[in-house]
Amino acid sequence: MEKPNKPNPPAPPSTNQPCGPGQGQLPGCCGALAFPYVPMQEENPVRYSRMEALQTGTLFPGLDLPFKAAIQAKTKLANTALVELMALDFAIDELGLYLTTHAEDQEALNLYWSYIKLAKEGREKYQQMYGPLLQTDLTPEAGYAWLKDPWPWEEGGND
Structure with missing residues (x-):
């Protein structure tokens, strides 16, 4: 005598597919939750x-x-006037x-103001040599001379 066919139970939700409305609860349906860590900054x-x-x-x-060490090894920046301005602007934002x-x-605070002064002077010098940055x-x-030739990189502005 044959056994009657029983319907198969539904398969567990796949972590490779997006969750639909009413399907499962996190983390079983969509994947594990992240564990963020943000260290507190100390004084000085x-x-x-x-x-x-x-x-x-x-x-x-x-x-x-x-994980930034791997990225750092691949992103060595040339020491150019433009990269120095980028570095100053980044440091100003971080200090802010x-x-x-x-x-x-x-x-x-003193370092913040000295970087602002250096960035202003560097930007003025760069613009005198190569034209407007923005x-x-x-x-x-x-x-409106923004699109006139030559561009800074054609004159060595990135050197």
């Missing part, structure tokens, strides 16, 4: 140089992520974020 933390900060993605070694929570750190740096006297 050690800082990377501006160039190291730009390459690592943070000015503060205490906030550096372990730090100062939001550590406003009494006088050393960081469309908003154009002057009414020059007209």
Whole structure:
């Protein structure tokens, strides 16, 4: 005598497919949840140089992520005037974020203002040699000269 066919039980949800409405509960349906970790910044933390900060993605070694070492090895930036301006701007942003929570750190505040001064001077020098960095740096006297040749990289502006 044959056994009657029983319907197969539904298969467990696959972690490779998106969850539909009413299907399962996390983490079984869509995957494991993340475990974020954000270290607290201490007062007067050690800082990377501006160039190291730009390459690592943070000015503060205490906030550096372990997997960044692999990325750093692949993202060596040439030491050009334009990269130096990028590094200054990045360090200014990082220090500004730090100062939001550590406003009494006088050393960081002094460094913040010195980087702003260096960036302003560097930007002016770069623009005198190679032209405007941003469309908003154009002057009414020059007209709209943003697209005129040669471009900075054609004159060695990235050297």
